[in-house]
Amino acid sequence: MPHWTRLKTLKTPDAFRAHLGSLGVALPMDDEVEHGELAPLARPVEGGGLRAGNRFCILPMEGWDGTADGRPTDLTRRRWQRFGESGAKLIWGGEAVAVRPDGRANPNQLVIAEETVGDLEALRLGLVAAHRERHGQTDDLVVGLQLTHSGRYARPSTRGPAPRIAYRHPVLDARLGIGSDEAVLADGELDGLVDDFVEAAANAARAGFDFVDVKHCHGYLGHELLSGYRRLGRYGGTLENRTRFVREVVQGIEAAAPGLRVGVRLSIFDMRPYAPGPDGSGVPAAGDYDSAFGLSDPSAPPTIDEASAVVGVLEHLGVRWICATAGSPYYNPHVQRPALFPPSDGYDPPEDPIVGVARQIDATARLKARHPGVLFVGSAYSYLQEWLPCVAQRVVRDGLADLIGIGRLVLSYPQFPADVLAGRPLAARLFCRTFSDCTTAPRNGLVSGCYPLDPYYLKHPAAAMLKRIKAEARG
Numbered sequence: 001m002p003h004w005t006r007l008k009t010l011k012t013p014d015a016f017r018a019h020l021g022s023l024g025v026a027l028p029m030d031d032e033v034e035h036g037e038l039a040p041l042a043r044p045v046e047g048g049g050l051r052a053g054n055r056f057c058i059l060p061m062e063g064w065d066g067t068a069d070g071r072p073t074d075l076t077r078r079r080w081q082r083f084g085e086s087g088a089k090l091i092w093g094g095e096a097v098a099v100r101p102d103g104r105a106n107p108n109q110l111v112i113a114e115e116t117v118g119d120l121e122a123l124r125l126g127l128v129a130a131h132r133e134r135h136g137q138t139d140d141l142v143v144g145l146q147l148t149h150s151g152r153y154a155r156p157s158t159r160g161p162a163p164r165i166a167y168r169h170p171v172l173d174a175r176l177g178i179g180s181d182e183a184v185l186a187d188g189e190l191d192g193l194v195d196d197f198v199e200a201a202a203n204a205a206r207a208g209f210d211f212v213d214v215k216h217c218h219g220y221l222g223h224e225l226l227s228g229y230r231r232l233g234r235y236g237g238t239l240e241n242r243t244r245f246v247r248e249v250v251q252g253i254e255a256a257a258p259g260l261r262v263g264v265r266l267s268i269f270d271m272r273p274y275a276p277g278p279d280g281s282g283v284p285a286a287g288d289y290d291s292a293f294g295l296s297d298p299s300a301p302p303t304i305d306e307a308s309a310v311v312g313v314l315e316h317l318g319v320r321w322i323c324a325t326a327g328s329p330y331y332n333p334h335v336q337r338p339a340l341f342p343p344s345d346g347y348d349p350p351e352d353p354i355v356g357v358a359r360q361i362d363a364t365a366r367l368k369a370r371h372p373g374v375l376f377v378g379s380a381y382s383y384l385q386e387w388l389p390c391v392a393q394r395v396v397r398d399g400l401a402d403l404i405g406i407g408r409l410v411l412s413y414p415q416f417p418a419d420v421l422a423g424r425p426l427a428a429r430l431f432c433r434t435f436s437d438c439t440t441a442p443r444n445g446l447v448s449g450c451y452p453l454d455p456y457y458l459k460h461p462a463a464a465m466l467k468r469i470k471a472e473a474r475g
Contacts, residue, residue, distance in 0.1 A: 004352045005019055005352070007019075007384070019354070023355060026362075028398055033423075040397040043396075044089075045375060045402050045403060049261050050142050051142070053141065054087070055404055056421075057090040057092050057403045059092055060092055060096055061407060061448075063095070064106050064441075064446070064447050065447040072122075077126055078456070080094055080127045084129070084130035087415070088417045091127065091144060092144055092405065093144045093213040094127070094145060094146065096109065096110075096147075097109070097120070097147060098110065098112070098156075099147050099197050102162065102164070105153050121206075124143055124207060124209060125208070128143065134418070142210045142211070144210060144213055145211075146212070146213040147215060148215040148221075149164075149193060149196075149197075151166065151224055152224060153330060163176055164189075165185065165224065166221065171285045171291070172219075172331060175273075187233045193245075194249050197252070198252035199256070201252075201260060204257075204260065212253065214262060215265055216267070217267040218330070218336060223293065225242060227291060243310060250318075251317065264314055264322055265323040266310065266311070266323070266324060267326050268302075269303060271297075272285045272289050273332060274347060274350070276346075276347040276348070282346075283347075301359075301362060302359060302363045304363055304367050307363075311371050314374075315371060320373070337408075339353055339383065339436050340433065343439035345440075354383065360378065360380035361378060361380070361400065368399065368401060377402065378400075382409040383434055385409075386431060388404075408432045412452075412453040437452060440469070440470065444466070
């Protein structure tokens, strides 16, 4: 693996800019971070019936720690309480919650159903109470719930994968052992799944959530439907057909839960699936390939034409909140989640991770320019570490995105947004250095958390198991 520069070694803005220049990368950046009510990151943002009190957003993160019947546990409650304590005023979905049991990505994923509404309401109330205790005001706190069906990556029980797919994929089918059309969802089954999403949204409204995210990212079913160019029937081929699922869900929610707002987390571009090459670095799948929504070349700025078309459809439906992301953690994680160290089932990064950060910031900025009436949450910021506030402030100041999404970083440093907004010195020892243990653990059946930096997980029984798994993987 090439020796990529560790960002913590870059001590000044000039050193950081020199590093970017050596890579041919441009990032918006301020040298100093402002504080106070008029600071760019502290200003409220409003649209589509929702108002968030600052520009920080907590992205959805699962812990693989629910009960077998889809309810939260103490670990889940702890994570959500820390989201509330963070000081961020937008909680994008908390985590992915399956709309029915067969759509779970793991046997311990949360499920929203009639019998779990009370549990999810208590989970939300715990987050709000933690925010109130730490930060006082909650009338400008916006909390959503991410609704999902995992589709190709469904693994609802300990018996193993149980994929349901939008179409036969020329590369991913082999990786998942799919050898027939049996896993393909028929149009009638998708009609029924629309109803499941609508019912789930109505239950989320009963649980008091401000909005739901109809998840269309990371290779899960909603995202895969957008790339169903060769799928036959009412859900494939044309843009109208490929967006039929999300259109009918959004329209159904409007009818079933009129006061509930809708957002969409969208993978706005994609790349070929990657796998470890001879030296362990990621290499893309070979041959002709067009089975991706917004297929982009890593050597060029990503295409956003397809994403723009979908955002246009959503905007016409009244959706005003989009959380932009890219790729998938399953087949090209360096695109989706730039990191210096791969998870156990991954590959060494084929590019300096800062390139992936800049790629997502640029694509989101170009999409925002095309759709100024839509509020965009940006992703892929955690890898910036100490430089995150400087880049985030300039992004918001220049209108390149409306909110800054924080993912892995909040697991290790939950008070990061509050520290930035208050002008407190940042805790360098808590920054996520992208060791990927929070992914390696669940890939091996363990709960997810920040094992290197969160004292709670350092002492968790799974920590010793994770250490042994990583040692065995190194040989």
